[in-house]
Amino acid sequence: MSLSVPRPSGSPLTGSQALRLLVLRNYLVFRRAWKIFLTGFLEPVFYLLSIGIGVGQLIDSFEFNGETVPYAAFVAPAMLAASAFNGALLDSTYNVFFKLKYDKLYDQILATPLTTGDIARSEIVWGQLRGGSYSAAFLLVMLAMGLVDSWWALLALPAALLIGFAFSAVCMALTTFMTSWQDFDKVTLVQVPLFLFSATFFPITALDGWLRWVVECTPLYRGVVLCRELTTGAVSWASVVSVVYLVAMGAVGLLVVRRRLDALLLT
Known part of the structure; x- marks a missing residue:
């Protein structure tokens, strides 16, 4: 049996006003828990230092899109994409649930003139801001370590924000289907393989046949390729493919979130 929830009377806010209000609410909640943000920043830095620099001492260089790059410069943009991925995923799953x-x-919130669309947009934007803050700090680390080789890298931060948008929308949509904390074991089951097998530490050419095709169709791989091409300057048509893929992924996720919140909260 479903009951219709009566909408409150009052003047609705504009989309931008509602977005600013709800994002500000998240900021006020998290500003005292700023140490949480350090984990999302430090994790990719530690991976870069241990694998990109440490293991990189055993590897002379890598060839990527016809360009020869040091191993650390190969791994660093993958960590940039992964930092946006992790920030968006964590905020759009555990916190939203x-x-x-x-x-x-x-x-x-729905007892006010705000709508489910306002909720969806604000949570996704907040996830982007969180993932984007990790990525911006990590990009500065890359710059300080001399791991940025092209002016195309100016677009690396917008690319990281696009990755955050795509994963925030889809992860929030999937979270609306979860019923208990045990369901988050499935999040880890997906998160770890994506991180390890999205050409983060080795080139995609190391894989053959159907496995390579599967990896090339995964969203984090598209983000890794996009960031790697921008920071190394080896830009190709794959960059356009990655942008279209991530935009479409985010748009579909946003649509599903809106409909799921309507179903869960308004009926």
């Missing part, structure tokens, strides 16, 4: 199922925050 708690707000939806336990804190009932979204029910409270």
Whole structure:
């Protein structure tokens, strides 16, 4: 049996006003928990130092799109993409699930003139800001270490934001289908293989046949390729493919989130 929830009266906010209000709410909640943000930044830095620099001492160089690059310069943009991926995923799964199922925050928001669309957009933007902050800090580390070889790298931060948008939207959509904390074991089951097998530490040419095709179709691989081409200057048509892929992924995720929140909160 479903009950229709009456919408409150009042003047609705514009989309930008609602977005600013809800993002500000997230900022006020997290500003005292700023140490949480350090983990998302330090993890890719540690990977870069241990694998990109440490293992890189055993590897002379890599060839990528016809360009010869040091191993550290090969791994660093992958860590840039992974930092945006991890930030967006963590914020759009665990935090959204708690707000939806336990804190009932979204029910409270809908007691105001705000809509489910406002909720979806604000949470996705907040996930982007979190993932983007990790990526911006990591990009500065790459620059300080001399791992940026092209002016194309100016587009690496927008690329990281695009990765964050795509994963924030899709992860939030998937979270609306979760019913318990045990479901988050499935998040790890997907997160770890994506991180390890998206050409983060080795070129895609190391894989053959159907496995290579599967990896090339995964979203994190598209993000890794996009960031790697921008920071090394070896830009190709694969960059356009990656941008279209991630934009489409984010748009579909946003549409599903809106419909799922309508189904869960308004009926």
